Amino acid sequence: MAATIPATWMPDADMRRIHIHWTAGRHKANATDLASYHVLIEGDGKLLRGEPTISANDPARRRPGEKTSSHTLNANSHAIGVSMCAMFGASESPFDPGPAPLTEAQWARMIEVVAALARRYRIAITPETVLSHAEVQSNLGIPQRNKWDMTVLPFDRSLRGARAVGDRLRREVAAALDGGQPEPPQPLPDTLRLPRFRVHGVAPSTLNVRDAPNGAKVGALAEGARVEQLGISGGWWQVRTAQGHVGWVWHTFLRALA
Ligand SMILES: [Zn+2]
Numbered sequence: 001m002a003a004t005i006p007a008t009w010m011p012d013a014d015m016r017r018i019h020i021h022w023t024a025g026r027h028k029a030n031a032t033d034l035a036s037y038h039v040l041i042e043g044d045g046k047l048l049r050g051e052p053t054i055s056a057n058d059p060a061r062r063r064p065g066e067k068t069s070s071h072t073l074n075a076n077s078h079a080i081g082v083s084m085c086a087m088f089g090a091s092e093s094p095f096d097p098g099p100a101p102l103t104e105a106q107w108a109r110m111i112e113v114v115a116a117l118a119r120r121y122r123i124a125i126t127p128e129t130v131l132s133h134a135e136v137q138s139n140l141g142i143p144q145r146n147k148w149d150m151t152v153l154p155f156d157r158s159l160r161g162a163r164a165v166g167d168r169l170r171r172e173v174a175a176a177l178d179g180g181q182p183e184p185p186q187p188l189p190d191t192l193r194l195p196r197f198r199v200h201g202v203a204p205s206t207l208n209v210r211d212a213p214n215g216a217k218v219g220a221l222a223e224g225a226r227v228e229q230l231g232i233s234g235g236w237w238q239v240r241t242a243q244g245h246v247g248w249v250w251h252t253f254l255r256a257l258a
Pocket of ligand 1: 020021022071133147149
């Protein structure tokens with residue numbers, strides 16, 4: 001399976017969120033666009049690497065003098081900025097997409113890109129971790145001065161509001177992670193501290209623990225249970241419980257522990 005994003009675009013870093021934007025520019029990236037985001041998607045779906053490297057937004061890895069991607073007001077640390085080149089001259093209300101409307105080709109490419117980034121950086125697909133710029137204020141509680149990328153999609157006007165668009169985004173990214181070629185589990189290098197998570201959003205039920213990705217149920221975890229992440233295969237994560245049991249769980253029910 002061809003890589004969506006070259007591996008060199010995704011250096012080691014502690015990245016915890018992906019924010020999706022549009023540039024409010026033309027369908028081709030200009031110099032400002034390239035300086036502002038980590039990854040850009042032009043109107044025809046073409047992928048471009050922005051000037052800031054992803055690891056520059058990890059404060060522990062930024063080199064002296066290295067430029068970060070300032071894609072989201074007061075919320076750039078540990079956050080990857082993906083932007084679709086579109087929506088120059090657009091207005092939200094009444095809605096007018098302007099001469100460079102966001103295209104379905106861009107959207108489809110963006111879904112692939114976000115899935116690849118989430119897989120690489122082990123980011124769960126949740127409203128707090130994979131979200132549009134328009135959701136940052138409501139989902140993270142960080143004011144954003146009326147940003148509306150994306151509260152509406154020119155190619156699907158049945159969706160209204162940031163949450164509806166964000167939910168479509170996450171549904172499609174999760175499907176992209178779940179589908180495709182099965183990948184061999186990728187163990188984490190020993191040199192990394194194992195990422196730790198707690199089970200969230202399953203009460204009053206429990207989270208199934210399986211013997212393989214989508215395999216047979218071998219146990220269950222209660223709301224709030226803590227686990228360490230050992231490996232990943234698409235949307236399935238291999239975890240170790242506090243009791244030392246190892247199994248596979250679906251990742252959207254885990255929240256990162258600091
Ligand atoms: Zn934005």
